[in-house]
Amino acid sequence: MTTTLTTQRTSTRRPGGQRFLHWVAVHSLGIALGLMFALPVLFVLLTAVMTDQQALTADLWPREWRFDNFATVFEAAPMLDFFVNSVLYSVAATVGMLISSIPAAYALARLRWRGSNVGFMLVIAAMMLPPQVVAVPLYSMWADLGLTGTLWPLIVPYLVGDAFSIFLLRQFFLTIPQDYLDAARVDGCSEFRILYQVLLPMIRPGIAAAALFTFLYTWNDYFGPLLYTGTNEESWTLSLGLSMFRNTHKVDWNLTMAATVLTILPVIVLFVFAQKTFIRGITFTGVK
Amino acid sequence: MTATLTEPKQRPAAPPKPRSTGWRRRLPLLPALFFVILVTQIPFLVTVFYSFQSWNLVRPGSQHFVGLQNYVDVFADSQFRGAMLNTVVLTVVCVFVSLLLGLGLALLLDRQFLGRGVVRTLLITPFLILPAAGALLWKTSMFHPNYGLVNFVFGGNTDWLSAFPLASVMTQVVWQWTPFMMLLILAGLQGQSKEVLEAAQVDGAGRWRTFASITLPQLSRYLQLAALLGAIYIVNSFDAIYLMTQGGPGTASTNLPYYIYQRAFEGFDIGQSSAMGVIVVVLTLIVATFTLRLMFRTFDVSSGVK
Numbered sequence: 001m002t003t004t005l006t007t008q009r010t011s012t013r014r015p016g017g018q019r020f021l022h023w024v025a026v027h028s029l030g031i032a033l034g035l036m037f038a039l040p041v042l043f044v045l046l047t048a049v050m051t052d053q054q055a056l057t058a059d060l061w062p063r064e065w066r067f068d069n070f071a072t073v074f075e076a077a078p079m080l081d082f083f084v085n086s087v088l089y090s091v092a093a094t095v096g097m098l099i100s101s102i103p104a105a106y107a108l109a110r111l112r113w114r115g116s117n118v119g120f121m122l123v124i125a126a127m128m129l130p131p132q133v134v135a136v137p138l139y140s141m142w143a144d145l146g147l148t149g150t151l152w153p154l155i156v157p158y159l160v161g162d163a164f165s166i167f168l169l170r171q172f173f174l175t176i177p178q179d180y181l182d183a184a185r186v187d188g189c190s191e192f193r194i195l196y197q198v199l200l201p202m203i204r205p206g207i208a209a210a211a212l213f214t215f216l217y218t219w220n221d222y223f224g225p226l227l228y229t230g231t232n233e234e235s236w237t238l239s240l241g242l243s244m245f246r247n248t249h250k251v252d253w254n255l256t257m258a259a260t261v262l263t264i265l266p267v268i269v270l271f272v273f274a275q276k277t278f279i280r281g282i283t284f285t286g287v288k
Numbered sequence: 289m290t291a292t293l294t295e296p297k298q299r300p301a302a303p304p305k306p307r308s309t310g311w312r313r314r315l316p317l318l319p320a321l322f323f324v325i326l327v328t329q330i331p332f333l334v335t336v337f338y339s340f341q342s343w344n345l346v347r348p349g350s351q352h353f354v355g356l357q358n359y360v361d362v363f364a365d366s367q368f369r370g371a372m373l374n375t376v377v378l379t380v381v382c383v384f385v386s387l388l389l390g391l392g393l394a395l396l397l398d399r400q401f402l403g404r405g406v407v408r409t410l411l412i413t414p415f416l417i418l419p420a421a422g423a424l425l426w427k428t429s430m431f432h433p434n435y436g437l438v439n440f441v442f443g444g445n446t447d448w449l450s451a452f453p454l455a456s457v458m459t460q461v462v463w464q465w466t467p468f469m470m471l472l473i474l475a476g477l478q479g480q481s482k483e484v485l486e487a488a489q490v491d492g493a494g495r496w497r498t499f500a501s502i503t504l505p506q507l508s509r510y511l512q513l514a515a516l517l518g519a520i521y522i523v524n525s526f527d528a529i530y531l532m533t534q535g536g537p538g539t540a541s542t543n544l545p546y547y548i549y550q551r552a553f554e555g556f557d558i559g560q561s562s563a564m565g566v567i568v569v570v571l572t573l574i575v576a577t578f579t580l581r582l583m584f585r586t587f588d589v590s591s592g593v594k
Binding site: 023026027029030031033034035037038039040041043044047056057060100101104107108111130131132133134135136137138139160161163166219220222223226227238239240242243246253256257260263264267268271 | 327332392401404440467530531544568
């Protein structure tokens with residue numbers, strides 16, 4: 001909309017030559033900036049299909065396209081296991097978050113008492129805690145339970161509630177007009193039926209956004225797996241596995257890059273499908 | 289904080305009904321509430337408790353109450369102060385630069401031009417990469433003294449990660465976060481009211497004037513939100529530092545999360561690392577509140593334009 005306006009204006013004011021220059025300037029700026037951000041990724045893509053010798057040179061373009069590097073990665077490291085662990089962690093955490101955080105968010109949105117704002121602030125504060133701060137007591141607890149080296153210490157916290165998701169969902173609950181709730185109450189709905197049958201369908205975008213956020217955060221998580229799965233390679237997720245892969249295959253640059261490409265793909269696919277939801281989700285958290 | 293956290297307009301005072309019945313109806317929700325407050329707060333309370341103990345795992349049985357001694361030690365620790373400074377520099381610079389770049393890119397993407405979709409996709413990619421992969425990517429393919437793209441472009445064989453450790457880490461973080469800022473700001477731009485822009489044009493406002501007096505104030509909430517979310521994550525930066533520089537050389541690029549991690553899980557000093565954690569939380573809250581107040585004021589001056 002802005003665009004159409006501006007173009008109209010320029011066309012009335014500027015002579016043709018200047019308009020063309022303007023057009024060129026905008027395009028080249030766009031392409032240059034786009035390239036600047038994409039260059040590292042393109043570089044990785046190209047290196048991933050080079051031979052191992054060529055990968056160690058400053059060449060940018062592969063002389064020989066070795067697409068079998070991607071297959072070799074699967075032989076060199078249990079990439080598939082890493083992938084399964086990542087999916088397991090992310091999916092279980094996301095589902096667990098939904099089960100635990102929806103009621104909590106609803107409670108925070110609907111229950112008003114004298115200290116309700118304090119309660120809310122506490123949740124926000126928890127959201128801002130660096131994970132390293134509370135890692136010590138949590139780690140010793142999981143070690144006592146004998147569960148370090150597994151994925152459980154990563155997943156269980158989401159089963160009891162995730163501060164960021166609670167915050168996000170609460171913002172969505174607050175947008176629902178009170179009238180709907182009153183109507184449902186008059187009809188004799190219990191508080192839980194109101195939640196599950198009336199409200200949930202109405203905040204579907206919020207649920208999708210919270211799920212997407214949790215999925216991305218856990219998928220990207222490096223500190224958690226590093227701390228809790230430690231030396232037990234069987235529980236490694238992709239991000240941890242990738243960094244370890246680099247340590248053991250230091251010379252095989254092409255393979256390291258191919259492994260990197262493999263970790264990027266699933267998220268790009270997910271994002272292409274969920275782009276709208278994601279943007280609506282982030283803007284909703286605070287702007288409404 | 290005000291802007292982001294204030295709730296949508298308070299509902300007009302709830303229909304007067306006896307409080308007690310309202311509470312009885314809502315009783316089933318209470319456990320969820322207590323539960324979430326407990327779960328989010330217990331680990332922090334335990335950390336506070338540990339911070340008053342002298343406790344090193346290397347010396348079993350050494351645990352005893354020392355009051356504020358840990359805090360005194362931590363503040364006397366020059367490495368801690370260095371890490372604190374690094375954290376502040378890293379967070380402020382990265383949030384600011386990526387916000388600025390994001391704003392520029394969003395303004396660009398808000399126009400119509402050939403290949404816009406492709407450019408947008410290219411720009412978003414850094415955000416979709418595993419941060420761990422991104423950090424490794426920059427360490428190897430960009431900053432490597434022999435094979436890195438940076439030296440390939442600029443010549444020379446600088447070892448960027450040891451010569452400019454913090455700046456290198458910040459470059460990676462900015463690269464990773466700019467697309468996020470851009471997405472948010474773009475959403476704000478596209479939500480602008482068309483009528484106002486048209487009115488400005490009719491009134492003869494130039495392009496710059498329109499941007500400064502209409503677009504920017506309308507964007508201020510989006511900018512604040514982007515800054516807040518960015519700051520929350522960037523303050524906690526761990527992957528980039530752990531994977532790119534290991535906090536080094538020396539402690540040149542150590543930030544607080546990394547330093548706490550080192551003290552707790554490599555130095556086994558539970559007491560002191562807990563004290564550092566508590567300090568970090570308090571500082572984060574202060575800085576976040578302060579920054580957002582400041583931004584709010586800066587952008588709100590001209591919000592007379594509806």
